[in-house]
Amino acid sequence: MPDDLLHLPVIRDILARDKDTPGALLPILHAIQRAIGYVPDAVVPEIAHALNLSLAEVRGVISFYHDFRTAPPARHTLRLCRAESCQSRGAEALAAQLREQLALDDHGTSADGAISLRPVYCLGACACSPALELDGQVHARLTPERLRALVNACREDAAC
Amino acid sequence: MLKLYIPCDSVARAVGADQVADALQREAERRQLAVDIQRTSSRGLYWLEPLLECDSVHGRLGFGPVCVEDVPALLDALAGEPAGHVLALGPVEQIPYLQTQQRLLFARAGITRPLSLDDYRAHGGFAGLAAAVALGGADVVAAVLDSGLRGRGGAAFPAGIKWRTVRDAGAGQKYVVCNADEGDSGTFADRMLMEGDPFLLIEGMIIAGLAVGADKGYIYVRSEYPDAIRGLDQAIAIAREAGYLGRDVAGSGQAFDLEVRVGAGAYICGEETALLESIEGKRGIVRAKPPLPALQGLFGLPTLVHNVLTLASVPVILAKGAAFYRDFGMGRSLGTMPFQLAGNIRHGGLVERAFGLTLRELVEGYGGGTASGRPLKAAQVGGPLGAWVPPSHFDTPLDYEAFAAMGAMLGHGGVVVADDTLNMASMARFALQFCAEESCGKCTPCRIGSTRGMEVVDRLIATSDLTERHDQALLLRDLCDTLQYGSLCAMGGMTAYPVASALKYFPADFGLTHTEAAQ
Numbered sequence: 079m080p081d082d083l084l085h086l087p088v089i090r091d092i093l094a095r096d097k098d099t100p101g102a103l104l105p106i107l108h109a110i111q112r113a114i115g116y117v118p119d120a121v122v123p124e125i126a127h128a129l130n131l132s133l134a135e136v137r138g139v140i141s142f143y144h145d146f147r148t149a150p151p152a153r154h155t156l157r158l159c160r161a162e163s164c165q166s167r168g169a170e171a172l173a174a175q176l177r178e179q180l181a182l183d184d185h186g187t188s189a190d191g192a193i194s195l196r197p198v199y200c201l202g203a204c205a206c207s208p209a210l211e212l213d214g215q216v217h218a219r220l221t222p223e224r225l226r227a228l229v230n231a232c233r234e235d236a237a238c
Numbered sequence: 239m240l241k242l243y244i245p246c247d248s249v250a251r252a253v254g255a256d257q258v259a260d261a262l263q264r265e266a267e268r269r270q271l272a273v274d275i276q277r278t279s280s281r282g283l284y285w286l287e288p289l290l291e292c293d294s295v296h297g298r299l300g301f302g303p304v305c306v307e308d309v310p311a312l313l314d315a316l317a318g319e320p321a322g323h324v325l326a327l328g329p330v331e332q333i334p335y336l337q338t339q340q341r342l343l344f345a346r347a348g349i350t351r352p353l354s355l356d357d358y359r360a361h362g363g364f365a366g367l368a369a370a371v372a373l374g375g376a377d378v379v380a381a382v383l384d385s386g387l388r389g390r391g392g393a394a395f396p397a398g399i400k401w402r403t404v405r406d407a408g409a410g411q412k413y414v415v416c417n418a419d420e421g422d423s424g425t426f427a428d429r430m431l432m433e434g435d436p437f438l439l440i441e442g443m444i445i446a447g448l449a450v451g452a453d454k455g456y457i458y459v460r461s462e463y464p465d466a467i468r469g470l471d472q473a474i475a476i477a478r479e480a481g482y483l484g485r486d487v488a489g490s491g492q493a494f495d496l497e498v499r500v501g502a503g504a505y506i507c508g509e510e511t512a513l514l515e516s517i518e519g520k521r522g523i524v525r526a527k528p529p530l531p532a533l534q535g536l537f538g539l540p541t542l543v544h545n546v547l548t549l550a551s552v553p554v555i556l557a558k559g560a561a562f563y564r565d566f567g568m569g570r571s572l573g574t575m576p577f578q579l580a581g582n583i584r585h586g587g588l589v590e591r592a593f594g595l596t597l598r599e600l601v602e603g604y605g606g607g608t609a610s611g612r613p614l615k616a617a618q619v620g621g622p623l624g625a626w627v628p629p630s631h632f633d634t635p636l637d638y639e640a641f642a643a644m645g646a647m648l649g650h651g652g653v654v655v656a657d658d659t660l661n662m663a664s665m666a667r668f669a670l671q672f673c674a675e676e677s678c679g680k681c682t683p684c685r686i687g688s689t690r691g692m693e694v695v696d697r698l699i700a701t702s703d704l705t706e707r708h709d710q711a712l713l714l715r716d717l718c719d720t721l722q723y724g725s726l727c728a729m730g731g732m733t734a735y736p737v738a739s740a741l742k743y744f745p746a747d748f749g750l751t752h753t754e755a756a757q
Contacts (some may be wrong), residue, residue: 101499103520104499105500144503165582166656202462204426205285205578208588209252
């Protein structure tokens with residue numbers, strides 16, 4: 079996409095700053111994602127060139143790690159914890175509720191771009207399970223009502 | 239002036255600590271009441287969070303769990319009769335859950351402000367480093383060996399042997415790497431420690447760096463812990479400013495500096511060699527051992543890799559002596575372990591005790607049974623790769639060897655409790671599914687065995703034919719053997735634990751009788 083190339087100046091700044099750090103690729107990918115929200119495929123050659131890596135090496139790293147996105151994120155990202163501790167406190171029922179309320183699967187993004195669902199395996203809030211992370215903020219001791227309210231707030235926010 | 243304390247721990251915040259702190263500030267201003275609200279670390283008594291504490295002549299008084307609506311009545315009570323408030327817990331340090339603990343690593347938890355160097359020093363901070371500088375590297379390594387400290391990440395390898403290996407590995411560039419990729423469900427001690435007492439980890443890493451001759455350390459933190467990342471970055475800057483990091487560390491004449499590296503959501507990067515690959519900027523693919531990381535680790539150079547809790551145990555060993563430390567514990571499991579109570583548990587939280595108390599004391603004594611009030615079915619000890627232990631085995635002491643003897647492991651000390659509504663066949667399937675999703679793909683048992691295992695569990699649950707069920711159970715046990723003995727690392731090797739234990743102790747969930755499951 080040509081739009082992706084609009085981000086090139088930002089990406090070149092990041093590369094110039096970080097490329098000589100030992101093991102620079104992960105810090106660079108994190109910095110790009112912090113700056114523009116995702117890692118556009120169109121800039122992979124730029125990254126590969128700066129680090130003297132092959133395109134395959136860079137793509138391989140991007141696809142290996144769950145955190146890196148190659149498309150812009152939704153306005154809100156909701157990550158419900160699905161690990162054992164939260165499962166023992168009803169996380170699977172909450173996941174089903176989310177799927178039903180949003181008519182999405184566990185990895186889905188709503189058509190209006192308001193909200194993305196992502197499973198996560200442990201937020202370290204296990205003593206107060208179940209838990210989720212919404213836009214970087216952890217919410218623990220979740221109840222079905224609280225979850226519904228959080229999702230509704232995301233949708234209303236997107237509507238205005 | 240009224241002095242109040244509320245944790246800034248991310249989980250206290252996840253249940254409303256920020257809102258309570260804001261409400262207290264606003265309400266105090268409205269009443270023109272002078273208050274000083276300090277944001278401390280968490281005590282780890284999570285069922286009481288948000289836990290408000292207040293200075294008094296009897297020590298700090300606790301109130302919890304507090305919500306915003308409680309604030310006006312709480313301020314009334316604090317002005318008059320604090321003990322009369324419905325949320326009053328009395329002096330916090332006399333709460334039995336806390337009073338009976340043996341807190342060496344978490345001695346400052348809930349007391350100090352995470353980023354206050356003064357608080358840290360006022361509560362014993364940097365005494366270990368001072369002792370280490372006075373002793374010199376060889377004696378520090380001897381002290382760590384003598385303390386009996388074993389790696390707290392799961393493998394329980396004697397720490398001192400690693401230190402000696404790295405120290406003896408020539409004079410060139412070496413590294414200290416802290417594995418802070420705490421991805422196991424049910425564990426949060428690393429998170430608490432990094433968020434709540436970051437200088438302790440920094441001090442442990444400095445001591446390690448000076449002793450083994452490394453001048454650079456990396457802390458690899460999982461991205462799911464943004465508060466820990468931010469806190470460590472700030473703490474490192476503060477420590478550097480104060481002369482604890484840099485070209486001449488604390489007057490030792492030796493250089494050491496630290497850098498935080500952030501993971502990217504791959505569970506396998508908690509495996510030490512995959513973690514090293516990840517710091518190098520590569521996919522987190524497990525390396526074959528040997529060569530040991532102690533000799534050829536990060537960037538191919540000698541590297542001391544330890545979990546957060548292992549490194550954080552070092553300052554107290556140096557400050558109080560190896561003999562003091564090894565007096566805690568039993569058998570070959572010496573010192574204290576911060577156990578973490580999670581899942582369906584009434585009193586979830588952190589319990590630091592010497593090794594040797596039983597799982598029952600932990601789950602029923604401290605934990606108070608299930609949160610749901612339903613019968614306790616099992617506890618998974620040691621994270622997603624740990625065994626499901628039935629209550630009939632709860633009298634086993636928490637000791638590395640005792641757990642290994644029953645086909646389980648202590649791992650990182652996390653305990654996830656489940657009531658009778660949790661189906662163990664689906665948990666076995668989940669363990670295999672998790673392995674399939676998170677496997678690095680390098681070795682065949684883990685890459686393929688995990689997916690085949692899911693299929694076997696599905697067939698086992700679906701079939702009504704007795705012979706077929708028996709065959710599938712046999713196949714599943716066989717597959718567990720292949721995973722356990724044929725995988726390259728603990729990811730595949732220990733995925734067998736939750737599966738085999740679920741099948742062994744809860745055959746009914748698979749539609750089998752005990753005899754069928756045992757055959």
